[in-house]
Amino acid sequence: MDDKELIEAHFQGDVQAFSLLLDRYLSPMYGFVFQMARDREMTDDIVQETCIKAWKHLSGFDLDKSFKTWIFTIAKRTALDYFKKKKAIPFSAFDDGDGGSIFEDVSDIREKPDEEFIQNESIEELDKALDLLPEGSKNILVLAYKEDLSLQEIAEVLGEPYNTVKSRHNRALRKLRNIMAPKNLTVS
């Protein structure tokens, strides 16, 4: 059953339907939140709150839209609210770290490039390199390349304009390239 069918089954009283949706999205959402929280207990709390919010507001979900994008959006907002309450991570950690502003004029109109890497043990190095990126840049790359969200969907999740996300995505790739360049990795 696809997401739409599961949600419709949920509204018709099928108690297993929401559980099946959780099976589908709990892990990717957990990974996304963990990227931000970096703490298991905090991530557990945020993910639990996210799922309860999703359950409560499921009647307001547009069935023609992507459930994954919707629940990731809730996860991101819940995480930010949680951090603000706990003051665990400064709000500025969600900027892109190089003075970039969401109000900047973006003229870069390149489509999302599918970069190729020639790798030597690059998975571990990629993981380490991601940790060196600012939080905002890391989120965009993880959502784009690990969770396979489109830039439009990422813009919805992060609550930012599409062109801003596109520009930040390109900057994030450049930064990643710069970090990984000395480690025998080249971009073709």
Next chain:
Amino acid sequence: MDTLRTLFHQIPSQEASYGLKGRILAAIATELEKRVKLERRAAYTGMLFSVAIASIASFGYGSEFIQSDFWSLTSLVLSDTSVLTGYWSSVAYSLLETFPVGAAIAFVLPVFLFLISLGTYSRFQQDADRYGRYRIGNGTSVTA
């Protein structure tokens, strides 16, 4: 040669903590329980309130309504329909003029409230049924 996407997919993911799904479903069951209790309280209170208002309206406005010009005119029309056929526009205007707005609101309000309470009661029944199924065994609803 791998693409960036392939590399990202190979980065090990953080798996959800053991038992998290069970805790989430248990929390949802608790939310549903709260909702069921609230709906039950709202339904019964609404019905009781509407009956109380209807009773007060009957005592307060009942005799006033029976003695009103509107009721006299209505009784006349019902007892002799030739009045209606012959003078329907005058009758209609007179009924409008003498319509007891206060009494009408006093009687319509409890009916309206009762219908809303009935709707709430219906939702309560559905949610109570769903809550029961969550508690009995939604696979991992209560236990991890």
